[in-house]
Amino acid sequence: MKSINVGLIGTGYMGKCHALAWNAVKPVFADVPEIRLVHLGEATDELARAKAAEFGFSRASGDWRRVVEDPEVDIVSITTPNRFHAEMAIAALEAGKHVWCEKPMAPEPADAEAMLAAARASGKVAILGYNYIQNPVIRHIRRLLDEGAIGAVNHLRVEMDEDFMADAAAPFMYRHEASSGYGAIDDFGVHPLSLIHMLLGGVARVMCDMAKPYQSRKTAGDETRPVEVFDIATILMRLENGASGVIALNRAAWGRKGRLTLQIFGSEGSILYDQERMNEFRLYLTADRTTEQGFRTVLAAPHHPPYDRFIPAPGHGLGFNDLKVVECRQLVGLMLGEETTVIDFEDGIRIERTIHAMARSFREGRWVEVA
Numbered sequence: 001m002k003s004i005n006v007g008l009i010g011t012g013y014m015g016k017c018h019a020l021a022w023n024a025v026k027p028v029f030a031d032v033p034e035i036r037l038v039h040l041g042e043a044t045d046e047l048a049r050a051k052a053a054e055f056g057f058s059r060a061s062g063d064w065r066r067v068v069e070d071p072e073v074d075i076v077s078i079t080t081p082n083r084f085h086a087e088m089a090i091a092a093l094e095a096g097k098h099v100w101c102e103k104p105m106a107p108e109p110a111d112a113e114a115m116l117a118a119a120r121a122s123g124k125v126a127i128l129g130y131n132y133i134q135n136p137v138i139r140h141i142r143r144l145l146d147e148g149a150i151g152a153v154n155h156l157r158v159e160m161d162e163d164f165m166a167d168a169a170a171p172f173m174y175r176h177e178a179s180s181g182y183g184a185i186d187d188f189g190v191h192p193l194s195l196i197h198m199l200l201g202g203v204a205r206v207m208c209d210m211a212k213p214y215q216s217r218k219t220a221g222d223e224t225r226p227v228e229v230f231d232i233a234t235i236l237m238r239l240e241n242g243a244s245g246v247i248a249l250n251r252a253a254w255g256r257k258g259r260l261t262l263q264i265f266g267s268e269g270s271i272l273y274d275q276e277r278m279n280e281f282r283l284y285l286t287a288d289r290t291t292e293q294g295f296r297t298v299l300a301a302p303h304h305p306p307y308d309r310f311i312p313a314p315g316h317g318l319g320f321n322d323l324k325v326v327e328c329r330q331l332v333g334l335m336l337g338e339e340t341t342v343i344d345f346e347d348g349i350r351i352e353r354t355i356h357a358m359a360r361s362f363r364e365g366r367w368v369e370v371a
């Protein structure tokens, strides 16, 4: 493959993140083909042209289908709201393109299953934007778990909190409509699930409670609309490996910005991680007990690959957007036939099924097995 020709749909928060990743992957990793930014799609021609100039794309369209149908495009980055993912991803796969789609797959289970079927039928690479699993610190935690450093994991406690839905006076938007999904568990809780899947494996069954801090919001036109989704959720779970766990999610948690904490408890020690301090984790090993009783803080360093590709100095730290660059390198690797660490549509569907089991558990007030 001489070059990888990129199409991008959507240029908001995640669209910019993908554009930065496509621009950075070659300078950071060197060992990838030339990246050509070919075609950018947005909701209008005007916005598409402006963003194409800003991000460095050669062509721009106000109709995303032009991107998907462009014969020069090899891969399509899909960074639009959740309700568009299925239609766009399926069209891209059917047009013979590889797909890098933002999480989650789709609000409707049937649409997510159709995305998986399209990926299987196409034989193309189809992955989801689960960037948090790409943190070199998380990779190091996985190595420690695989080596049995903290023994057999018996319990897991996970919290994810942000405050982007905390303001009761903020206007009603598409993310408050049921058509965008359930709220905290799918728009948000899929991230902790991606970490759980990568570190410890699948979830076997769940018991979920959900809550709405605000029942209605005002639209920009001063109309009152009921909020149709749940910003808060608490889930008890049992993993396939037998460990018990708790996930607590809150998108309306004033002061919390990007908190995603893991507490992993094993028979020989514990690991603590917080995404708001993503360049470190804390480790307690029973082997240390004779001399020390506390946790030690482990800092991200060049011997936690691919940290070394970004920066030679230990403890200086990567950022959120760097994780997307790592994800992009993993994706390119997959396109080149390498074995890499990503959440593809096959893994993604297990996360979606877990989400729908949570929603069903809440509706029916009981434990539900993940199908």
Ligand SMILES: NC(=O)c1ccc[n+]([C@@H]2O[C@H](COP(=O)([O-])OP(=O)(O)OC[C@H]3O[C@@H](n4cnc5c(N)ncnc54)[C@H](O)[C@@H]3O)[C@@H](O)[C@H]2O)c1
Pocket: 009, 010, 011, 012, 013, 014, 015, 041, 042, 043, 064, 079, 080, 081, 082, 084, 102, 103, 104, 129, 130, 131, 187
């Ligand atoms: N991986 C992460 O950490 C992460 C973080 C935030 C959001 N996301 C996901 O990224 C996706 C987008 O979220 P966001 O926060 O970037 O949203 P956003 O609102 O900032 O951006 C969405 C973009 O899609 C464009 N768009 C909407 N309809 C379109 C259409 N029909 N054709 C072309 N473009 C269209 C909008 O104009 C906008 O530029 C969601 O699926 C979300 O779940 C992932």
